[in-house]
Amino acid sequence: MTKLIIFDLDGTLVESKQPLTEHMAALFAQLLAVTRVAVISGGALPQFMKQVIAPLPDEANLSHLSLLPTSGAAFYEYHAGEWKKIYEERLSxxxxxxxxxxxxxxxxxxxxxxxxxxxxxxxxxxxxxxxxxxxxxxxxxxxxxxxxxxxxxxxxxxxxxxxxxxxxxxxxxxxxxxxxxxxRGIDKAYGIHKLCDRLGIAESEALYVGDELVKGGNDEAVYKTDIQTKSVNNPAETVKLIESFLTTA
Ligand SMILES: [Mg+2]
Structure with a gap:
Protein backbone atom coordinates (compact mmCIF):
# COMPACT_ATOMS: atom_id res chain seq x y z
CA MET A 1 0.00 0.00 0.00
CA THR A 2 1.29 3.44 -0.93
CA LYS A 3 1.45 5.69 2.14
CA LEU A 4 3.23 8.61 0.53
CA ILE A 5 3.43 9.93 -3.02
CA ILE A 6 6.38 12.17 -3.88
CA PHE A 7 6.19 14.22 -7.06
CA ASP A 8 8.83 15.93 -9.10
CA LEU A 9 7.51 19.37 -10.15
CA ASP A 10 8.53 20.63 -13.61
CA GLY A 11 7.57 18.24 -16.39
CA THR A 12 5.63 16.06 -13.93
CA LEU A 13 2.97 18.14 -12.12
CA VAL A 14 3.35 21.22 -14.33
CA GLU A 15 5.06 22.45 -17.46
CA SER A 16 8.39 24.12 -16.65
CA LYS A 17 7.87 26.95 -14.09
CA GLN A 18 4.09 27.05 -14.69
CA PRO A 19 1.46 26.86 -11.92
CA LEU A 20 -0.71 23.76 -11.42
CA THR A 21 -3.61 23.78 -13.86
CA GLU A 22 -7.06 24.03 -12.27
CA HIS A 23 -7.69 20.36 -12.98
CA MET A 24 -4.34 19.27 -11.55
CA ALA A 25 -4.87 21.47 -8.46
CA ALA A 26 -8.27 19.85 -7.84
CA LEU A 27 -6.84 16.33 -8.20
CA PHE A 28 -3.88 17.22 -6.00
CA ALA A 29 -6.26 18.41 -3.27
CA GLN A 30 -8.24 15.16 -3.54
CA LEU A 31 -5.00 13.25 -3.14
CA LEU A 32 -4.14 15.28 -0.02
CA ALA A 33 -7.47 14.23 1.47
CA VAL A 34 -6.57 10.52 1.29
CA THR A 35 -2.78 10.22 1.57
CA ARG A 36 0.49 11.98 2.36
CA VAL A 37 2.03 13.88 -0.51
CA ALA A 38 5.38 15.61 -1.10
CA VAL A 39 6.94 17.69 -3.86
CA ILE A 40 10.71 17.72 -4.45
CA SER A 41 12.27 19.94 -7.09
CA GLY A 42 15.22 22.19 -7.85
CA GLY A 43 13.30 25.44 -7.32
CA ALA A 44 13.44 27.46 -4.10
CA LEU A 45 10.45 27.83 -1.72
CA PRO A 46 8.95 30.96 -3.38
CA GLN A 47 8.79 29.02 -6.64
CA PHE A 48 6.88 26.20 -4.86
CA MET A 49 4.46 28.77 -3.40
CA LYS A 50 3.72 30.17 -6.84
CA GLN A 51 3.52 26.90 -8.74
CA VAL A 52 1.95 24.54 -6.19
CA ILE A 53 0.45 26.25 -3.15
CA ALA A 54 -1.23 29.33 -4.67
CA PRO A 55 -3.32 27.37 -7.21
CA LEU A 56 -4.61 24.83 -4.63
CA PRO A 57 -8.25 25.14 -3.54
CA ASP A 58 -8.79 26.59 -0.02
CA GLU A 59 -9.92 23.28 1.42
CA ALA A 60 -6.67 21.48 0.51
CA ASN A 61 -5.25 19.65 3.54
CA LEU A 62 -1.79 21.22 3.63
CA SER A 63 -0.86 19.33 6.80
CA HIS A 64 -0.58 16.25 4.56
CA LEU A 65 1.91 17.99 2.27
CA SER A 66 5.71 18.22 2.60
CA LEU A 67 7.77 20.55 0.42
CA LEU A 68 11.40 19.83 -0.44
CA PRO A 69 12.79 22.75 -2.47
CA THR A 70 16.30 22.93 -3.93
CA SER A 71 16.43 19.20 -4.68
CA GLY A 72 16.01 18.22 -1.02
CA ALA A 73 18.51 20.73 0.41
CA ALA A 74 15.54 22.20 2.31
CA PHE A 75 12.39 20.73 3.87
CA TYR A 76 9.17 22.49 4.94
CA GLU A 77 5.98 21.35 6.69
CA TYR A 78 2.73 23.20 7.28
CA HIS A 79 1.96 23.88 10.95
CA ALA A 80 -0.57 26.30 12.45
CA GLY A 81 -1.15 28.17 9.22
CA GLU A 82 2.40 28.59 8.02
CA TRP A 83 5.23 26.77 6.29
CA LYS A 84 7.90 25.84 8.86
CA LYS A 85 11.45 24.99 7.89
CA ILE A 86 12.52 21.57 9.18
CA TYR A 87 16.06 21.96 7.84
CA GLU A 88 18.07 23.76 5.18
CA GLU A 89 21.57 22.80 4.10
CA ARG A 90 22.61 26.34 3.13
CA LEU A 91 25.73 27.12 1.12
CA SER A 92 28.18 29.59 2.66
CA ARG A 184 27.99 17.02 -1.56
CA GLY A 185 25.51 14.24 -0.87
CA ILE A 186 22.47 16.51 -1.13
CA ASP A 187 20.13 15.35 -3.85
CA LYS A 188 16.62 13.95 -4.23
CA ALA A 189 17.72 10.70 -2.55
CA TYR A 190 18.88 12.66 0.51
CA GLY A 191 15.54 14.48 0.63
CA ILE A 192 13.59 11.23 0.33
CA HIS A 193 15.61 9.61 3.15
CA LYS A 194 14.95 12.62 5.40
CA LEU A 195 11.28 12.81 4.50
CA CYS A 196 10.53 9.10 5.03
CA ASP A 197 12.46 9.16 8.33
CA ARG A 198 10.52 12.11 9.62
CA LEU A 199 7.14 10.69 8.59
CA GLY A 200 8.00 7.20 9.86
CA ILE A 201 7.15 5.69 6.50
CA ALA A 202 9.33 2.96 4.96
CA GLU A 203 10.77 4.04 1.61
CA SER A 204 9.35 0.87 0.06
CA GLU A 205 5.85 2.09 1.00
CA ALA A 206 6.33 5.38 -0.84
CA LEU A 207 6.02 6.13 -4.55
CA TYR A 208 8.08 8.64 -6.55
CA VAL A 209 6.62 10.11 -9.74
CA GLY A 210 8.93 11.92 -12.15
CA ASP A 211 9.52 12.68 -15.82
CA GLU A 212 13.31 12.19 -15.78
CA LEU A 213 13.79 8.77 -14.22
CA VAL A 214 16.32 7.91 -16.90
CA LYS A 215 20.09 7.65 -16.69
CA GLY A 216 21.47 11.15 -16.35
CA GLY A 217 17.98 12.57 -15.76
CA ASN A 218 17.29 14.82 -12.78
CA ASP A 219 15.20 12.14 -11.03
CA GLU A 220 17.91 9.49 -11.32
CA ALA A 221 19.16 9.95 -7.73
CA VAL A 222 15.93 8.46 -6.35
CA TYR A 223 17.14 5.02 -7.45
CA LYS A 224 19.60 5.22 -4.53
CA THR A 225 16.58 4.85 -2.21
CA ASP A 226 14.16 1.93 -1.79
CA ILE A 227 11.24 3.98 -3.05
CA GLN A 228 8.90 2.66 -5.75
CA THR A 229 9.03 4.71 -8.94
CA LYS A 230 6.60 5.63 -11.67
CA SER A 231 7.84 7.34 -14.80
CA VAL A 232 5.64 9.82 -16.67
CA ASN A 233 6.30 11.77 -19.86
CA ASN A 234 4.29 14.87 -19.03
CA PRO A 235 1.68 16.35 -16.64
CA ALA A 236 -1.16 14.79 -18.67
CA GLU A 237 0.15 11.33 -17.76
CA THR A 238 0.41 12.39 -14.12
CA VAL A 239 -3.27 13.40 -14.22
CA LYS A 240 -4.15 9.87 -15.38
CA LEU A 241 -1.96 8.36 -12.66
CA ILE A 242 -3.58 10.43 -9.89
CA GLU A 243 -7.06 9.66 -11.22
CA SER A 244 -6.37 5.92 -11.17
CA PHE A 245 -4.86 6.17 -7.68
CA LEU A 246 -7.95 8.01 -6.42
CA THR A 247 -10.32 5.38 -7.76
CA THR A 248 -8.46 2.60 -5.93
CA ALA A 249 -7.58 4.51 -2.74
MG1 LIG B 1 11.09 17.09 -14.04
Whole structure:
Protein backbone atom coordinates (compact mmCIF):
# COMPACT_ATOMS: atom_id res chain seq x y z
CA MET A 1 0.00 0.00 0.00
CA THR A 2 1.29 3.44 -0.93
CA LYS A 3 1.45 5.69 2.14
CA LEU A 4 3.23 8.61 0.53
CA ILE A 5 3.43 9.93 -3.02
CA ILE A 6 6.38 12.17 -3.88
CA PHE A 7 6.19 14.22 -7.06
CA ASP A 8 8.83 15.93 -9.10
CA LEU A 9 7.51 19.37 -10.15
CA ASP A 10 8.53 20.63 -13.61
CA GLY A 11 7.57 18.24 -16.39
CA THR A 12 5.63 16.06 -13.93
CA LEU A 13 2.97 18.14 -12.12
CA VAL A 14 3.35 21.22 -14.33
CA GLU A 15 5.06 22.45 -17.46
CA SER A 16 8.39 24.12 -16.65
CA LYS A 17 7.87 26.95 -14.09
CA GLN A 18 4.09 27.05 -14.69
CA PRO A 19 1.46 26.86 -11.92
CA LEU A 20 -0.71 23.76 -11.42
CA THR A 21 -3.61 23.78 -13.86
CA GLU A 22 -7.06 24.03 -12.27
CA HIS A 23 -7.69 20.36 -12.98
CA MET A 24 -4.34 19.27 -11.55
CA ALA A 25 -4.87 21.47 -8.46
CA ALA A 26 -8.27 19.85 -7.84
CA LEU A 27 -6.84 16.33 -8.20
CA PHE A 28 -3.88 17.22 -6.00
CA ALA A 29 -6.26 18.41 -3.27
CA GLN A 30 -8.24 15.16 -3.54
CA LEU A 31 -5.00 13.25 -3.14
CA LEU A 32 -4.14 15.28 -0.02
CA ALA A 33 -7.47 14.23 1.47
CA VAL A 34 -6.57 10.52 1.29
CA THR A 35 -2.78 10.22 1.57
CA ARG A 36 0.49 11.98 2.36
CA VAL A 37 2.03 13.88 -0.51
CA ALA A 38 5.38 15.61 -1.10
CA VAL A 39 6.94 17.69 -3.86
CA ILE A 40 10.71 17.72 -4.45
CA SER A 41 12.27 19.94 -7.09
CA GLY A 42 15.22 22.19 -7.85
CA GLY A 43 13.30 25.44 -7.32
CA ALA A 44 13.44 27.46 -4.10
CA LEU A 45 10.45 27.83 -1.72
CA PRO A 46 8.95 30.96 -3.38
CA GLN A 47 8.79 29.02 -6.64
CA PHE A 48 6.88 26.20 -4.86
CA MET A 49 4.46 28.77 -3.40
CA LYS A 50 3.72 30.17 -6.84
CA GLN A 51 3.52 26.90 -8.74
CA VAL A 52 1.95 24.54 -6.19
CA ILE A 53 0.45 26.25 -3.15
CA ALA A 54 -1.23 29.33 -4.67
CA PRO A 55 -3.32 27.37 -7.21
CA LEU A 56 -4.61 24.83 -4.63
CA PRO A 57 -8.25 25.14 -3.54
CA ASP A 58 -8.79 26.59 -0.02
CA GLU A 59 -9.92 23.28 1.42
CA ALA A 60 -6.67 21.48 0.51
CA ASN A 61 -5.25 19.65 3.54
CA LEU A 62 -1.79 21.22 3.63
CA SER A 63 -0.86 19.33 6.80
CA HIS A 64 -0.58 16.25 4.56
CA LEU A 65 1.91 17.99 2.27
CA SER A 66 5.71 18.22 2.60
CA LEU A 67 7.77 20.55 0.42
CA LEU A 68 11.40 19.83 -0.44
CA PRO A 69 12.79 22.75 -2.47
CA THR A 70 16.30 22.93 -3.93
CA SER A 71 16.43 19.20 -4.68
CA GLY A 72 16.01 18.22 -1.02
CA ALA A 73 18.51 20.73 0.41
CA ALA A 74 15.54 22.20 2.31
CA PHE A 75 12.39 20.73 3.87
CA TYR A 76 9.17 22.49 4.94
CA GLU A 77 5.98 21.35 6.69
CA TYR A 78 2.73 23.20 7.28
CA HIS A 79 1.96 23.88 10.95
CA ALA A 80 -0.57 26.30 12.45
CA GLY A 81 -1.15 28.17 9.22
CA GLU A 82 2.40 28.59 8.02
CA TRP A 83 5.23 26.77 6.29
CA LYS A 84 7.90 25.84 8.86
CA LYS A 85 11.45 24.99 7.89
CA ILE A 86 12.52 21.57 9.18
CA TYR A 87 16.06 21.96 7.84
CA GLU A 88 18.07 23.76 5.18
CA GLU A 89 21.57 22.80 4.10
CA ARG A 90 22.61 26.34 3.13
CA LEU A 91 25.73 27.12 1.12
CA SER A 92 28.18 29.59 2.66
CA UNK A 93 29.29 32.77 0.88
CA UNK A 94 32.67 31.23 0.16
CA UNK A 95 31.04 28.13 -1.32
CA UNK A 96 28.76 30.31 -3.46
CA UNK A 97 31.79 32.12 -4.87
CA UNK A 98 33.63 28.86 -5.62
CA UNK A 99 30.59 27.41 -7.39
CA UNK A 100 29.89 30.54 -9.44
CA UNK A 101 33.48 30.68 -10.61
CA UNK A 102 33.40 27.03 -11.66
CA UNK A 103 30.12 27.57 -13.55
CA UNK A 104 31.51 30.53 -15.48
CA UNK A 105 34.73 28.70 -16.34
CA UNK A 106 32.82 25.60 -17.46
CA UNK A 107 30.49 27.71 -19.61
CA UNK A 108 33.48 29.28 -21.29
CA UNK A 109 35.50 26.10 -21.76
CA UNK A 110 32.59 24.12 -23.24
CA UNK A 111 31.54 27.11 -25.35
CA UNK A 112 27.91 26.34 -24.47
CA UNK A 113 26.99 29.59 -22.69
CA UNK A 114 28.23 33.04 -23.61
CA UNK A 115 27.76 35.28 -20.58
CA UNK A 116 28.35 38.38 -22.70
CA UNK A 117 25.07 37.82 -24.54
CA UNK A 118 21.67 38.87 -23.16
CA UNK A 119 19.69 36.30 -21.19
CA UNK A 120 16.07 36.05 -20.02
CA UNK A 121 16.80 37.04 -16.41
CA UNK A 122 19.76 35.87 -14.32
CA UNK A 123 21.81 32.93 -15.54
CA UNK A 124 23.18 32.09 -12.10
CA UNK A 125 20.74 32.06 -9.20
CA UNK A 126 21.51 31.51 -5.51
CA UNK A 127 18.72 29.54 -3.87
CA UNK A 128 20.02 29.05 -0.32
CA UNK A 129 20.92 25.39 -0.39
CA UNK A 130 21.56 25.34 -4.11
CA UNK A 131 23.01 27.35 -6.96
CA UNK A 132 21.42 26.97 -10.36
CA UNK A 133 22.97 27.77 -13.71
CA UNK A 134 20.33 28.37 -16.39
CA UNK A 135 21.79 28.53 -19.89
CA UNK A 136 19.20 30.95 -21.27
CA UNK A 137 18.33 32.74 -18.01
CA UNK A 138 15.73 31.98 -15.32
CA UNK A 139 12.81 33.51 -17.21
CA UNK A 140 13.44 32.04 -20.65
CA UNK A 141 10.28 31.09 -22.56
CA UNK A 142 9.35 27.40 -22.41
CA UNK A 143 9.64 26.89 -26.16
CA UNK A 144 13.20 28.27 -26.20
CA UNK A 145 14.14 26.10 -23.24
CA UNK A 146 12.78 22.92 -24.84
CA UNK A 147 14.69 23.62 -28.05
CA UNK A 148 18.01 24.30 -26.38
CA UNK A 149 19.04 20.75 -25.42
CA UNK A 150 16.49 18.12 -26.46
CA UNK A 151 19.09 15.33 -26.32
CA UNK A 152 20.63 16.29 -22.92
CA UNK A 153 24.05 16.56 -24.65
CA UNK A 154 24.75 20.15 -23.64
CA UNK A 155 23.66 19.62 -20.05
CA UNK A 156 25.77 16.48 -19.71
CA UNK A 157 28.81 18.36 -21.04
CA UNK A 158 28.26 21.25 -18.62
CA UNK A 159 27.54 18.90 -15.72
CA UNK A 160 30.72 16.90 -16.33
CA UNK A 161 32.86 20.02 -16.69
CA UNK A 162 31.47 21.65 -13.55
CA UNK A 163 31.61 18.41 -11.53
CA UNK A 164 35.32 18.00 -12.39
CA UNK A 165 35.94 21.48 -10.96
CA UNK A 166 33.84 20.91 -7.83
CA UNK A 167 34.63 17.48 -6.37
CA UNK A 168 33.38 18.64 -2.96
CA UNK A 169 29.83 19.35 -4.22
CA UNK A 170 26.94 17.50 -5.88
CA UNK A 171 26.43 18.64 -9.47
CA UNK A 172 23.26 17.52 -11.22
CA UNK A 173 21.06 18.28 -14.19
CA UNK A 174 18.17 20.53 -13.17
CA UNK A 175 15.49 21.52 -15.66
CA UNK A 176 15.55 21.72 -19.45
CA UNK A 177 18.47 24.16 -19.53
CA UNK A 178 19.91 24.08 -16.04
CA UNK A 179 22.57 22.60 -13.79
CA UNK A 180 22.05 22.48 -10.00
CA UNK A 181 24.88 22.47 -7.47
CA UNK A 182 24.37 21.59 -3.80
CA UNK A 183 26.56 20.45 -0.92
CA ARG A 184 27.99 17.02 -1.56
CA GLY A 185 25.51 14.24 -0.87
CA ILE A 186 22.47 16.51 -1.13
CA ASP A 187 20.13 15.35 -3.85
CA LYS A 188 16.62 13.95 -4.23
CA ALA A 189 17.72 10.70 -2.55
CA TYR A 190 18.88 12.66 0.51
CA GLY A 191 15.54 14.48 0.63
CA ILE A 192 13.59 11.23 0.33
CA HIS A 193 15.61 9.61 3.15
CA LYS A 194 14.95 12.62 5.40
CA LEU A 195 11.28 12.81 4.50
CA CYS A 196 10.53 9.10 5.03
CA ASP A 197 12.46 9.16 8.33
CA ARG A 198 10.52 12.11 9.62
CA LEU A 199 7.14 10.69 8.59
CA GLY A 200 8.00 7.20 9.86
CA ILE A 201 7.15 5.69 6.50
CA ALA A 202 9.33 2.96 4.96
CA GLU A 203 10.77 4.04 1.61
CA SER A 204 9.35 0.87 0.06
CA GLU A 205 5.85 2.09 1.00
CA ALA A 206 6.33 5.38 -0.84
CA LEU A 207 6.02 6.13 -4.55
CA TYR A 208 8.08 8.64 -6.55
CA VAL A 209 6.62 10.11 -9.74
CA GLY A 210 8.93 11.92 -12.15
CA ASP A 211 9.52 12.68 -15.82
CA GLU A 212 13.31 12.19 -15.78
CA LEU A 213 13.79 8.77 -14.22
CA VAL A 214 16.32 7.91 -16.90
CA LYS A 215 20.09 7.65 -16.69
CA GLY A 216 21.47 11.15 -16.35
CA GLY A 217 17.98 12.57 -15.76
CA ASN A 218 17.29 14.82 -12.78
CA ASP A 219 15.20 12.14 -11.03
CA GLU A 220 17.91 9.49 -11.32
CA ALA A 221 19.16 9.95 -7.73
CA VAL A 222 15.93 8.46 -6.35
CA TYR A 223 17.14 5.02 -7.45
CA LYS A 224 19.60 5.22 -4.53
CA THR A 225 16.58 4.85 -2.21
CA ASP A 226 14.16 1.93 -1.79
CA ILE A 227 11.24 3.98 -3.05
CA GLN A 228 8.90 2.66 -5.75
CA THR A 229 9.03 4.71 -8.94
CA LYS A 230 6.60 5.63 -11.67
CA SER A 231 7.84 7.34 -14.80
CA VAL A 232 5.64 9.82 -16.67
CA ASN A 233 6.30 11.77 -19.86
CA ASN A 234 4.29 14.87 -19.03
CA PRO A 235 1.68 16.35 -16.64
CA ALA A 236 -1.16 14.79 -18.67
CA GLU A 237 0.15 11.33 -17.76
CA THR A 238 0.41 12.39 -14.12
CA VAL A 239 -3.27 13.40 -14.22
CA LYS A 240 -4.15 9.87 -15.38
CA LEU A 241 -1.96 8.36 -12.66
CA ILE A 242 -3.58 10.43 -9.89
CA GLU A 243 -7.06 9.66 -11.22
CA SER A 244 -6.37 5.92 -11.17
CA PHE A 245 -4.86 6.17 -7.68
CA LEU A 246 -7.95 8.01 -6.42
CA THR A 247 -10.32 5.38 -7.76
CA THR A 248 -8.46 2.60 -5.93
CA ALA A 249 -7.58 4.51 -2.74
MG1 LIG B 1 11.09 17.09 -14.04
Missing amino acids: EKEVHTIETAMREAAKETGLIDFSTKAWGERIEYRGGQITLSALGQQAPLVEKKEWDPTHTKRHALQANIAARLPEFSVGIGGATSIDVTK
